[in-house]
Amino acid sequence: MKHLPKHIRPRWRYLAVAIEAAPDADIDRGGFQRALWYAAGNLLGDAGSADADLTVFGFEYADGVGEAIVRARREETDAARAAVACIDRVDDQPVGLVVRGVSGTVRACEESYLRGRSPNSTEDSVAFADDQRPAIRRDDVAEISLPEGFVAATELDFH
Template sequence: MRHLPKHARPRWRYLAAELRTWPDGAVDRDGFQRALWYAAQNLLGDPGSADADLSVVRFRFADGVGEAVVRVRREATSAGRAALACVDAVGGTPVGVVVRGVSGTIRACEESYLHADGGVTGERETLPPDGSSPRSRRPVDVEADGGYVGATETEVSDLVSESTTD
């Protein structure tokens, strides 16, 4: 069987996605792929889901934080982004998905948008109005009586400083 000529081959785009869940949450590649297909089918219907042809190409997940590279047809990039935004749970574990960027190759996608290869770190520093040193706004999960509570390092340090002054 002969290969298709270059002009007749499908064109792909790659979506870099960041995944977050509670620290004790477990998410695997197969479960994420299944949740993505389910979300795409519910949002786009069978024909739209087949046109987008979403598939997970790369996947890493540990300690409640992960990243994935999802392949989508070039004409359905916005539909693929919307389907990723609809993923809210994987195997019963609540998950937050953020699309970091779109690229034409897997390598460029990993280098530009994912943590492992020096891309976006996700950490933002802001300067307080008084001009003092910058403070990190990185998300932190605090264990409480009923489970975990989401906060930022700034909020946690403010609570600690308030409790020590009282």
């Protein structure tokens, strides 16, 4: 089968998406793809979702932070950004997503917006609620481990 001529091939844009969740959240590529399709379908409808053709092209996630590359058709980048903004849970785990930028190639997307830009996380012990508790610190925010789960706090909340 012959390839399509270059002027007929679909044109793609790549969205760099930062992912942040609780340190114990278990998020994988398949769950993120399902959440993306569900959000696009609800926001854009079936026809709009098909026009955007959103696909998770690259995905990395570990210890509460991650990155993804989402492929969308060139004319549908605004719709793709809106669909990503509608995602608040992946596999029933609350997440925060930020579109860091849009690029025309995967390589430019990785170099400009992704690689090495995730916050450094360190394990630490912090004073919180009148007790020393284990925490995972990222920049000026800490995810403090409590018996009920993790709670996020800033440096003003703990010593």
